[in-house]
Amino acid sequence: MSTGNPQVEPIIDYLLESSGKMLRPRLLYLAASPYPHDPLMVRDMGVAVELIHLASLVHDDVIDQALTRRGQESINSRYNNKTSVLTGDLLFATAFNLINQHPFPQVMDQITRTIQLMCQGEIKQLSLAFNLDVSEEEYYEKSYSKTACLFACSCRVGAWISSMPEKYASLLEEYGLYLGYAYQIIDDILDLVADSQALGKPAGNDLKEGNITLPIIYALKTKEYGSLLRKILAGETGQLDTRELKNILLDSGAIEYARSISRQFLQKALASLELFPVSPAIKEMKNIALFIMEEYYARLSYDNEGELVKVVN
Amino acid sequence: MSTGNPQVEPIIDYLLESSGKMLRPRLLYLAASPYPHDPLMVRDMGVAVELIHLASLVHDDVIDQALTRRGQESINSRYNNKTSVLTGDLLFATAFNLINQHPFPQVMDQITRTIQLMCQGEIKQLSLAFNLDVSEEEYYEKSYSKTACLFACSCRVGAWISSMPEKYASLLEEYGLYLGYAYQIIDDILDLVADSQALGKPAGNDLKEGNITLPIIYALKTKEYGSLLRKILAGETGQLDTRELKNILLDSGAIEYARSISRQFLQKALASLELFPVSPAIKEMKNIALFIMEEYYARLSYDNEGELVKVVN
Numbered sequence: 004m005s006t007g008n009p010q011v012e013p014i015i016d017y018l019l020e021s022s023g024k025m026l027r028p029r030l031l032y033l034a035a036s037p038y039p040h041d042p043l044m045v046r047d048m049g050v051a052v053e054l055i056h057l058a059s060l061v062h063d064d065v066i067d068q069a070l071t072r073r074g075q076e077s078i079n080s081r082y083n084n085k086t087s088v089l090t091g092d093l094l095f096a097t098a099f100n101l102i103n104q105h106p107f108p109q110v111m112d113q114i115t116r117t118i119q120l121m122c123q124g125e126i127k128q129l130s131l132a133f134n135l136d137v138s139e140e141e142y143y144e145k146s147y148s149k150t151a152c153l154f155a156c157s158c159r160v161g162a163w164i165s166s167m168p169e170k171y172a173s174l175l176e177e178y179g180l181y182l183g184y185a186y187q188i189i190d191d192i193l194d195l196v197a198d199s200q201a202l203g204k205p206a207g208n209d210l211k212e213g214n215i216t217l218p219i220i221y222a223l224k225t226k227e228y229g230s231l232l233r234k235i236l237a238g239e240t241g242q243l244d245t246r247e248l249k250n251i252l253l254d255s256g257a258i259e260y261a262r263s264i265s266r267q268f269l270q271k272a273l274a275s276l277e278l279f280p281v282s283p284a285i286k287e288m289k290n291i292a293l294f295i296m297e298e299y300y301a302r303l304s305y306d307n308e309g310e311l312v313k314v315v316n
Numbered sequence: 317m318s319t320g321n322p323q324v325e326p327i328i329d330y331l332l333e334s335s336g337k338m339l340r341p342r343l344l345y346l347a348a349s350p351y352p353h354d355p356l357m358v359r360d361m362g363v364a365v366e367l368i369h370l371a372s373l374v375h376d377d378v379i380d381q382a383l384t385r386r387g388q389e390s391i392n393s394r395y396n397n398k399t400s401v402l403t404g405d406l407l408f409a410t411a412f413n414l415i416n417q418h419p420f421p422q423v424m425d426q427i428t429r430t431i432q433l434m435c436q437g438e439i440k441q442l443s444l445a446f447n448l449d450v451s452e453e454e455y456y457e458k459s460y461s462k463t464a465c466l467f468a469c470s471c472r473v474g475a476w477i478s479s480m481p482e483k484y485a486s487l488l489e490e491y492g493l494y495l496g497y498a499y500q501i502i503d504d505i506l507d508l509v510a511d512s513q514a515l516g517k518p519a520g521n522d523l524k525e526g527n528i529t530l531p532i533i534y535a536l537k538t539k540e541y542g543s544l545l546r547k548i549l550a551g552e553t554g555q556l557d558t559r560e561l562k563n564i565l566l567d568s569g570a571i572e573y574a575r576s577i578s579r580q581f582l583q584k585a586l587a588s589l590e591l592f593p594v595s596p597a598i599k600e601m602k603n604i605a606l607f608i609m610e611e612y613y614a615r616l617s618y619d620n621e622g623e624l625v626k627v628v629n
Contacts, residue, residue, distance in 0.1 A: 010440040062401050065378075085442055088375050088401060092408070093435035099412050100428035106421045115413035122406035127323040129398055 014082060014090055018057065027052045027157040029291070030182075034161025034175045036284035044105045044164050051098040052157045055114070058094035059121065061087050110160050117156040124148020132213030135223060135233055142217055143184065150190075151183030171279065178275040182292060185268035189299045191216035192261050196249055207245060210236070217264065222257035269295065327395065327403055331370065340365045340470040342604070343495075347474025347488045349597035357418045357477050364411040365470045368431065371407035374400050423473050430469040437461020445526030448536060448546055455530055456497065463503075464496030484592065488601075491588040495605060498581035502612045504529035505574050509562055520558060523549070530577065535570035582608065 028049030035045045065087045082090075095118075102111055128145050131137050158179030162172035194209045195218055209216055219236070223229050228251050234240055235248065252258050269292045279285045341362030348358045378400045395403075408431075415424055441458050444450050471492030475485035507522045508531055522529055532549070536542050541564050547553055548561065565571050582605045592598045 008436045008440060010443050011436050014439070059405075062405060065397070065401055083442075084378070084397075086439060088378055088404075089435045089439050089442075091401075091405075092372075092375060093432060093439070095405070095408055096428045096431035096435065100425065100432065103421055103424040103428060106419060108416055108419045111416040111424075112413065115409045115416060118409035119406060119413065122402045122409065123321045123324050126327070126399060126402050126406070127321060129396075129402075130323050 011090075011093070014086060018061070018090070025053060026186075026291070027056050027153060030154060030157040030179055030288075031161035033284045033288050033291075034158040034167075034172075034179075035165040036161075037171075037279065037282050038162075038165040038167040040165035041105075044107075045161065047101050047104055048110065048160055048164060051101045051114070052153070052160070054094045054098035054101070055118065056153060058091040058098070061091040061094065065091075105164075107164065110163060113156055113159060113163075117152050120152050121148050124152075128214075131215075133215075134213075135215060135236060137215045137220060139217070139220055142215075142220055146184050146187040147180075150187040151180050154183030154186070155180035174275045174278060178272050178288060181268045181272035181275065182295070185265045185272065185292070186295055188217055188261055188265035188268070189295060192218060192258060192265070193299065195219070195252060196258060210243070210248075217261040218252050218257040221260045222252055222255040225255045225257070228255040266296070269293075324403075324406070327399060331374070331403070338366060339499075339604070340369050340466060343467060343470040343492055343601075344474035346597045346601050346604075347471040347480075347485075347492075348478040349474075350484075350592065350595050351475075351478040351480040353478035354418075357420075358474065360414050360417055361423065361473055361477060364414045364427070365466070365473070367407045367411035367414070368427070369466060371404040371411070372434065374407065375404040378404075418477075420477065423476060426469055426473060426476075430465050433465050434461050437465075441527075444528075446528075447526075448528060448549060450528045450533060452530070452533055455528075455533055459497050459500040460493075463500040464493050467496030467499070468493035487588045487591060491585050491601060494581045494585035494588065495608070498578045498585065498605070499608055501530055501574055501578040501581070502608060505531060505571060505578070506612065508532070508565060509571060523556070530574040531565050531570040534573045535565055535568040538568045538570070541568040579609070582606075 031049045031052055032045055065084050099111070099115075102114060124145060125148060128148075131141060131145075155176045156179070159172060159176040162175045167175075191209065194206055195216070198206050208214075210219075219232070222232050223236075232248075232251055232255075235243065235251075272292050273289060276285055276288055344362045344365055345358055378397050412424070412428075415427060437458060438461060441461075444454060444458075468489045469492070472485060472489040475488045480488075504522065507519055508529070511519050521527075523532075532545070535545050536549075545561075545564055545568075548556065548564075585605050586602060589598055589601055
């Protein structure tokens with residue numbers, strides 16, 4: 004990532020200080036592992052998918068006017084919107100340049116199409132912001148473009164750049180897809196019930212942005228809490244009482260429902276791995292699915308609200 | 317560009333309604349013309365460089381909070397910043413997908429590196445905003461990353477995808493480079509002395525954004541007007557009187573100086589074409605250099621200020 008540009012270098016360094024979980028390159032690496040592959044190509048493609056993810060985060064933070072990201076100030080907060088837009092573009096261009104170092108047109112095609120889907124999906128979602136009648140199906144569509152498609156793409160690319168037979172490659176793509184849905188649902192639950200410190204980014208941001216997620220969609224449909232929640236979210240009851248909101252989501256069974264759906268996706272992800280012979284990579288892919296659930300508990304344990312921790316344990 | 321997405325389609329349609337001058341794809345097409353080439357590849361690469369240019373305009377408009385572009389409302393004004401950031405990303409991804417349809421790693425490398433240079437240059441420029449001590453050299457650096465490098469890249473790519481010998485390809489790249497500098501200087505002059513209607517975008521935007529361009533740099537260095545202009549630009553004389561500013565730029569010889577530099581670049585551009593045998597494509601490339609000067613006069617003739625028109629004719 005070295006640019007030799009004294010104005011650009013500190014921004015990139017700052018961005019890379021908090022490196023996140025590196026889930027996408029990990030998936031790519033693991034998907035390439037079971038069959039013979041060129042480690043340099045795997046490394047570069049892994050860096051590229053992480054840069055693409057990073058670029059989309061930097062651009063999302065402009066979009067959402069988020070002040071923190073991964074536990075530190077966001078680029079647009081530390082610098083400004085201009086710098087964020089340009090840094091995101093620079094990261095995209097760098098990713099494509101890196102992918103192109105290993106001419107593999109199928110991979111470039113897959114990754115550019117994935118970014119197209121991500122952008123189109125996000126643009127579509129803008130028209131659904133603050134719409135309390137958004138359906139569960141529309142929620143899954145959004146989760147696909149936001150997270151699942153890049154998870155699936157990372158696995159697919161990893162498989163492709165190894166000599167894995169197509170049958171197995173499709174299964175790994177499926178694994179990434181289901182894992183992505185599960186991950187996004189848990190991320191959305193945490194945004195509603197965890198606190199900002201545990202998340203490393205502002206909690207409650209989704210509602211502020213009008214992003215209506217699975218627990219809300221479920222709770223809005225319950226007889227007991229639906230109409231009250233609708234009034235609260237429409238601002239008819241004054242400022243949002245986050246304590247009251249959490250209680251509604253817990254008491255209506257909405258958190259439990261979303262958690263069960265997430266678990267179903269994780270089980271589908273695990274099922275996609277069943278045909279594979281045991282190997283360290285496949286074992287780690289299974290562990291990642293389990294880790295996502297553990298991570299969920301770990302973050303909630305930071306929460307100070309006793310009732311909540313009790314309910315989710 | 318068809319996406320089949322009912323939320324995305326109208327944005328792209330709107331964006332393509334005002335198609336601009338299509339200078340970059342024209343340069344690419346002309347650079348490919350003298351030697352045998354695949355017309356489909358030329359078409360796709362031409363579309364790609366225009367999409368990249370369009371993406372950078374859409375992102376610039378977020379950055380500059382510009383309200384109009386090419387004579388109509390900008391995307392961020394008609395829609396919002398979120399839509400603009402995502403639409404720009406979608407245009408970039410679509411361009412790369414299109415380039416990748418004709419696997420030609422050299423071209424992908426050239427174009428991604430050009431975008432990296434453009435972004436890095438713009439980030440560097442942000443640190444120079446409102447700096448009245450910016451040097452002429454820094455101004456040329458900025459013009460390179462803003463305009464000249466994509467002009468040069470368009471010519472280079474056009475030459476590469478034909479069977480043009482390297483010696484000629486370098487000359488066309490040089491032509492694009494010098495043309496780009498000339499074009500940017502004229503664009504910067506017009507921003508200072510033409511009116512918004514003639515430009516199809518808000519005039520005077522550069523100074524608002526702290527973008528100190530060649531005429532200003534020159535006038536600031538003159539004995540007669542330098543210190544007055546510095547006071548005006550530092551806001552020490554109250555609100556900016558654009559009439560007074562224009563007079564200073566004219567009377568100090570700053571407009572004339574910038575025009576002469578632009579003309580020198582155009583002459584260098586024309587000189588790069590001298591070695592080529594006469595052909596319709598080379599003739600048109602010469603005409604484009606002349607057209608840039610004509611365009612300049614045409615836009616100024618819309619201006620209501622009699623003195624100004626007199627001076628530049």
